[in-house]
């Protein structure tokens with residue numbers, strides 16, 4: 001029986017787990033939150049508390065066939081690699097597939113230029129540097145122990161409950177203008193589709209960019225979301241570093257166009273939502289129901 005273990009049953013992890021559970025897979029995974037633990041167990045997932053100070057019980061990874069790594073690195077590095085990397089390496093022969101969710105931040109700033117998976121890895125933020133270190137650590141277990149690791153470099157994630165329609169409807173959307181800024185996105189359903197495509201065609205050691213076909217200025221998505229909702233978009237405001245959270249600042253620190261040709265050529269993947277326009281249009285009913 002296929003058995004997925006998600007280190008971090010968060011937004012992407014649960015989206016993947018829900019689809020595979022429907023197909024009869026056994027699902028296990030982690031959270032740091034006691035309330036979330038209960039919700040996961042109510043879905044019949046085997047859920048465990050895990051963080052840098054709370055390792056898994058010894059038998060939690062027995063009979064696991066696939067692993068999704070979706071926890072971002074902390075100050076000391078990737079908590080899963082630090083706590084369970086050696087354990088996973090020792091189980092390499094029993095694992096069919098391991099996927100690490102990384103970010104396109106490992107390419108750094110390209111001032112609007114293109115990157116693909118062969119581009120140099122030159123992160124321009126501390127967050128990007130930590131990601132690159134985590135990627136390198138996981139790849140070392142492929143190279144040294146045969147752990148079937150695949151790297152997935154994700155663009156900005158959106159989907160049900162987390163998208164610019166929600167922010168416009170809640171009055172929290174901002175149209176911050178930074179000339180020359182472009183950014184790539186990916187709908188969570190396409191992340192799930194691409195991960196499953198990779199599982200059916202494993203190629204350990206390979207990296208894939210997961211993004212849609214169109215990198216555009218962030219404010220264009222807000223404008224389109226407002227149009228769909230039939231409301232005025234928020235005022236345009238100039239980008240001001242002092243008004244930004246650290247997460248927002250790292251988002252605006254980099255401008256690039258990310259190629260998704262490899263997932264099309266090598267995994268034969270056809271995007272369900274090729275741009276934010278199809279993605280947001282499909283999400284509109286989820287907003288209309290609530291607002």
Ligand SMILES: NC(=O)c1ccc[n+]([C@@H]2O[C@H](COP(=O)([O-])OP(=O)(O)OC[C@H]3O[C@@H](n4cnc5c(N)ncnc54)[C@H](OP(=O)(O)O)[C@@H]3O)[C@@H](O)[C@H]2O)c1
Pocket residue numbers: 007008009010011012013030031032033036050051052070071072073074079101102103104154155156157158
């Ligand atoms: N959001 C984006 O646009 C974006 C873009 C590119 C890449 N990414 C990366 O892609 C991955 C998946 O994204 P996502 O949106 O699915 O993330 P998410 O919803 O925040 O889920 C992350 C999961 O990791 C767990 N986690 C976080 N920090 C942890 C820690 N220090 N120790 C143990 N567990 C920890 C969380 O546990 P809890 O359940 O306790 O919260 C959660 O289950 C993340 O690594 C994210 O950084 C995100």
